[in-house]
Amino acid sequence: MGKFKFYSPIGRKLLVVVISVSTMIAVGTTAIQLSYDYFEDIQRVNKIFLQIEKSSLPNLNRSLWSFDEKQIDTQLQSLLQIPEVVLVELIQQSGDTTQVIGQRPESSRFLTEQTFPLTITPWNSEQVELGKLTVVADLSETYRRLWEKLIVIFLSNCTKTAIVAFVLLIVFWQLVTKHIITIARYINEQENATLIEPLTLSRNPTKAYDELDCLVDAVNNLYQLTSEKKSKSTTQNDFPLTTQLQSLDIPFNKALINNIDSDLTSNEKNVISATESVENSFKTIEQQLENLNYYKIHLSSHFQHSKKEIDRLLNRIAHLKKNLE
Structure with missing residues (x-):
């Protein structure tokens, strides 16, 4: 009779299936969550540009029309205080006056920019072009946050999957594999036994009649029937x-x-x-x-x-x- 060890091919297959399914679900949920966060950040940057167009441009147009250099500089500095904005460039209509506040990063892979025309319409007059304003935003911080979220979500899902798989393997061993090995040992031991004892499993009594109870009853009934046939044959021969x-x-x-x-x-x-x-x-x-x-x-x-x-x-x-x- 072979030695039975703490080794369960069925449990290993179950473990592989659980890890595979959990990994696929984790990858899918992570991709959905990161896509949602990415589009949220892009929408937030677009809202920043929209806010600049709606609230900052009118004040800047009036400052340019009245040649208030101090107010122009203050307004450009306030635009630079927005987290994603790294550079603000103002080109007046005359072309000889350009104001640049901030610094353009060396890597331009994650940069996005938008140019706003500066115009004003005086009272009872036509629209006058004053220049244009270019705002450059850097999305590298957004991508860095996404990568950090990806690492955190991936590690947390891997840890959760490993814990669940390990607990599932132990539970499967305790509930199923251990008792199957006990039944196999019992069958092997009864091959040359003269007195057949009924098979019992060392586990807590269950309220419901489960599959292991059905298997134990089937084995006991089989050996009981075999024993009765042997005893009848022996008695008849005597x-x-x-x-x-x-x-x-x-x-x-x-x-x-x-x-x-x-x-x-x-x-x-x-x-x-x-x-x-x-x-x-x-x-x-x-x-x-x-x-x-x-x-x-x-x-x-x-x-x-x-x-x-x-x-x-x-x-x-x-x-x-x-x-x-």
Whole structure:
């Protein structure tokens, strides 16, 4: 009998399935969450540009129209205080005045910029172009936050999956694998056992009749049936030949038993002679059976013939009756 170790191929397959499914679910949920965060950050930057256009540009247009340099500088500095904004560039309409506040990063992969026209419409006059304002925003901080979220979510999901898989493996071992190994050991131990004891599992009693209870009952019933068949066969072999023959429902069984009893009484040690007597008696039985079969066939033929004669006689009576009428 092989040694059973703490090794469960079924548990390992279950573990692989759980980890695979959990990983796919974690990757899917992480991708959805990161996509949502990314589009939220992009929308926030677009809202910043929209806020600059709606609230900051009118004040800047009035400052440019009134040539208030101090107010222009203050407003440009306030735009630079927005977290994502890294550079503000003001080009006046004359082209000879350019104000640049901030510094453009060396890497331009994550930069986004938007240019706003600066115009003003004086009272009872046409629209006047004053210049243009360019605002550059850096999204590298946004991508850095996304990467940090990705690492945190990935590590947390991996830790959660590992804990759940490990606990599931232990629970599966305690509830299923351990008892299957116990049943396998029991079956292997009963191969050469003389006294068969019922199979029991070392576990707490369950309120519901589960699959393991069904398996235990099936094994016990199988071994109980096998044991009863063996005991019947052994008991039948231990009975004397006359007792076995008495159980046979044969009409001429008494003569056969008397012959065998007389042989066994006269010479119990002469097994060969008793065997020959039994064979002769059975040959006599076979001959009597053949005779009975012959009589049966003869009687059946005679019955068929008599039946035909009776039918013929009835037909003749019916014919005579018809003539008399």
